[in-house]
Amino acid sequence: MTDLAQVKLAVRPNPGVPFHIVHQDGEILVIDKPAGVVTQPGKGHSSDSLLNGLFSRFGNLLHNMGEKRDYGLLHRLDKQTSGLLVVAIRPRAYDELRADFEKRMVEKEYLAIVSPRPAKPNGIVQARLREITGDYKKVVISPSGQDARSVYRTLSSSGNSALLAVIIKTGRLHQIRAHAKFIGAPVVGDSVYGSGKSATTRICLHAAKLGFRHPATRQWRHFIAPLPADMLAIAKSLNLSVPVEWCQNQPPTER
Structure with a gap:
């Protein structure tokens, strides 16, 4: 493998970007991203994204994937959303997983703290989302938008707040956040889709479970990331009980 010093990488490496590697093999990485880190470089984040951090560890492999992938x-x-992401480090792995994402075969479950709590403790939100442009990207509910479906269930509630588990298949921009607003239960800390007033700048949304067929073996793999400490603290402050499996008494892992 060519030494990193001899290659002008497509993305600037930054070893200071925090992230946790949940799983690593010759085809993929499963990453637990903390809140406060953007996923890829963009306006105002040319060198402090997760991808910059990944390039500091896996620069040659990711560089060789190319912009097309x-x-x-x-x-x-x-x-401001934390949790699990799968990253391919081989072209074949990317192509296999990209096809699975497009076929909606990847399982994704999130945990969200909302306030007010939803009128119905469990439900399905089927509302099309359309992206609009402005100072930043956001979505609105619109018949002309893309199909989006979220299935939620209440894990615990207290007063006017609730901890929800949300399963999505479509993965649209801001899907859970927009759907939460649509049912009158915005995510705590969400200044875009919430009330605009919050005691926390951390959006209380966490990608907690990720399941997919491994691109090489085609066997199902399931990964779980318990709630990070900051979301646990917010849940505690709202008197929300958190199921044991989501408490941060052990690091993210495969299950």
């Missing part, structure tokens, strides 16, 4: 990125999380 998004340097291995298969999906993204918002800056």
